[in-house]
Amino acid sequence: MAKKVIVITGPTGVGKTTVAKYLEQQWHMARVITHTTRTPRADEKNGRDYYFETSDSFNKNHYLESVIYAGAQYGSSLEGLDRAWQKSEIVTIVLDTAGAITYAQKLADKVLILYISVSDSNVLRQRLAKRGDHPEQQQHRLQSTEYLRDLTLPPELVGRATLINNDNWHKTQEMLQEFMILCGIIK
Template sequence: MKDNKVFVITGATGVGKTTIARYLQENYRMPRVITHTTRRPREREVNGIAYYFETDDSFENNHYLERVTYAGAKYGSSYEGLDRAWQKSQYITIVLDTAGAITYAQELGSRAIIIFVTVTSPSVLVDRVQVRGDDPHAVKQRVASPEFLRDMKLPQNLKGRAYELVNDDWSKTKTRLDLLVTDIMHGRRLPKKQLE
């Protein structure tokens, strides 16, 4: 169990966190940690795949590393969710904001591999988010939010701890990810935190 690792993908909206997590899931068979929510399932969302859909009471039965209330619903990632994913594989993934990534680093120590994803030019992020079909007004609100601005830079608590990955060019990003995953799986720790 102590050799189990969770690859925590963090950074601002639009940097490619979900794409990176999906790449790790598809190419390295790393299951995604399923998180919990009290919000109602959307059409086609399946319990235990999209989220663990909880009632207010059942939500409180889990032991959370981090949790938040957003738009009246509770969301959280739990030790139970981690354990279920680790039963499938020694290496798993989760996408978190930087506040969640700090918590994972503090709570899980060396079992949490933190990858902070960024881009060279922040204006690229607005374009990326709009391309994926998000409402332009909502995009403007999101990129002006304190959470977006917070997630744009590597938090002090993760300096020297997180691997920084500049995702300007997807083919270069995949090469850097492959090197990192191979080193972690072979018990090596990359000496340099900037993945170049």
């Protein structure tokens, strides 16, 4: 199979990282590690969850895409994508919808897109509180234009993205299995 990147996108708190970890564990996919200037959460480790950068070090990388989200810089480097592809031909990356659009435009047929959603956006607030973000950071994120933008599938991804509702984890796993079969990644 040719090299592919599964882009997992949707609003913050929807379970994008959980979906990515499941795909990585279930089908032994490498993850593209992205860069950010935000402060690490208590359980996050540099080089495993993100490359945690300063503003200066962030600007020294070569990015396929980068955005400012809730006041912090995020980006995926070309080198990070190549490192992931050296580990497996199918890799995953978690991006906001703007990043997903960029990947779709720049990498064309190498990109498979999953848009993750939930039925009730109040669930997102609850999930943010559970994962340990500082209440001030949660509020800032929930009021950001990026968060509001990511609550709906952008027109540029309509017909391109596979939509998965993550209200029920067991059903989400079943939908991911179907996605993998439809994409020809598994039989």
